[in-house]
Amino acid sequence: MTRAGMAAARSSTAQLADIIPRVDDEQWDLPSACDGWRVIDVLAHLAALASEAVDPPPPDPSLPKNRERYHDLRVDERRGWSHAEVLDEWRHSTPRQLDLLEAAQEPPRADELVEVPGLGTYPRHLLANTMAFNVFCHLRNDMLAPGGPLPFTLPEPTDGQVAAAVDFMLAGLPQMQGPELTATVGRPLVLDLTGPGATTVTILPATRPDGLLSVAPGADADATTQVHSTAIDFIVWATTRKPWRDYCRMTGDASAATPFLDCLNII
Template sequence: MSLQGVAATESLMKELSELAHGLSADEWELESAAVGWRVQDVIVHLGTFCNLIADPEMTMPENAPSTSERLNDALVDERRHWTAAEAVDYYQAQSNAALATLAALQGPEYSEATIPLADLGTYRLAELSNAFAFDHLVHLTSDLLAPHGPLDRTAIDVDAARVGPALDWMLAGLPNMYADALREPLTRPLGFDLTGPGARSFVISWGGDHLLVDVAADLPADVATSSTVDFLRWSTKRSDWRHAVTITGDREFVSPVLDTINII
């Protein structure tokens, strides 16, 4: 189960709600660091994500895209005409409903059941709370708040309690989202050593046709080292890994693997 994911999501939803309620009219219209989305669009996106889990039968756009990123764009596009008040009310209502749903999914009757998430792969219902912690944390720290985003506010705490569930989602996502893309560059095991809040190490390798993520394995000769906070950015393509990663071993092997990783 991921009760930690529920707790992290709850605290991050509170952060986002307080931020949204304090924005000026001009700030709602600022371009975020998420290309093509204003501050308002990022908050609406997080609301639609909450809506999807709170109401799996929510109405989809006509001819809805089959990939998660294009679906996110379509859902935001349908709501671009909203006022700021409509956007913040929508986020508040949907986040409250989603949090209750995520908590319920930790129960024994639901937690081990699985759900397919379009091109993102298949996950246990209990893991969805980690996805919400990840999405809120990345959008807040990388797309909305300075120094990376346009909003000059006090930085939020990026501690182990918040980073841990986000990393859990990312490691669960690696073999689901990018196994095929990694087939060519990942010719042998590659280790990752993440330092700072929620520090952990893991190894990715092939087990037959399956990409394996092993948090218990000893690190091999080739290792990519970065902070957990930097990993949140470069592995989601919000920054270039070359500014944040130290490579031990064969750089010509490691570089194409890091270029390929793009966690959603």
């Protein structure tokens, strides 16, 4: 099970909870590093995710299929709310979300497959990593300086926090962009991530029945191209917050990896 993901979700959420009382009304309205979202909108996004986890809305075919546009819609629904109302929703729903994710670590429900619209299908226990990724990424990259506007600092990310976020990203990588990303990989590519959250995996061309890429642990012996980055930087460039060329070093045939890196966009 992904109990490490659960621990990471709790620790990053606790760090966000420590930051919130230090943010004043003017700072909540500053532009975040998420295009078009203020700092309060980033928190509204996290609050919306938490509320939907504890009280899932009924299916609505009129909602955007694109996950980013769906998130924009949910944020837009809260733009008329006061700061206090957004904070109240986050404080009310987040502990309940964490409790639900904790319960999802236990069999038999842990291995049930859950479809996350626009993002793919995951074992229920991995949803803890989804929250760990969301809170870690938005807090450290979109809200806090140097990427975001808030002049507060946190301790350096732990290995557990980074690894949990990266585990979700790698699980989502074959699914989120489907054939678009699959078409960019014709040969095995090694992704070598170092530092906190370090891991090495190989992106394999599509051979699965669903026609998608595979992510295999370790460095495949047939891979002649390697992409090197820190795991912390991977969270930044693989979500297209920053250009991958500023953070990656390649060995072998760079042309084999460039189309994949240009296309990759983990949500």
